[in-house]
Amino acid sequence: MGSDNTPTSDEFRPVVLRVLADGKARPLREIYRAVADQMKLAPEVLEERVSSGEHRYSHRIRWACSALAFGGLLERPKRAHYKITENGRVVDAREVGELFREGHAGMACVAGISRRGDHTQS
Template identity: 30%
Template sequence: MIDYTTLKHQADGTPTWDAFLGIILKVAVERQDWQSSELIQRTLEEANLPQSMLQMRYPQKSHDLVMRNRVSFALSDLAISGLLDRPKRGLYLPTRRGQELSKEYGINITRTLIHNEPAYKKYKQEKSNQK
């Protein structure tokens, strides 16, 4: 398990969404495929967050759990970057590239690193062309 206090965090001490990138990949390579809810749950377990953080909710959206939302956001960026494959809604598979980066960087995968992946750059270019 990881000591969550060593992760990149916000002023309130909670991990930022991108602090979960490396943890998600570390967990994802444990199996061939994951349902999103299982991968989120296993990532939160690996991060070893205290119950108070796990139960935090956004004030304006009392049903949304903050940490689950942050892991979901990181999952999305990992899929866009080509590090996780999303063959259908709610199903994630680690890609070869995701496995390579997980092995090379461990949990120290940054937003900058994944946003420099060719798949992410292609996605951003396509989004900008749609405007």
């Protein structure tokens, strides 16, 4: 397992939104590659593994996708595929990291956007 130089799932979330900003549904494997490429992850980071043997970066990207889906910013059109929602487009990708770093308050904000179906910016 070794050291942990992989970005956190919080750090992956804004990049996931940017990767999916074109509105296309993408399989997780494609999202993993695109996010890793955009973040220019070092080869040693791409080789880090969690105790199950899975690559740490893909494990964290999957958690980022799950959190974004829970917040209503992504949808799962089919198993292991994600697509940005209209609400995901509302949340600026540069600010989504801040929302999630705020913890429950940030999640409440994202959930509020989803419940209202508020597709307009203030």
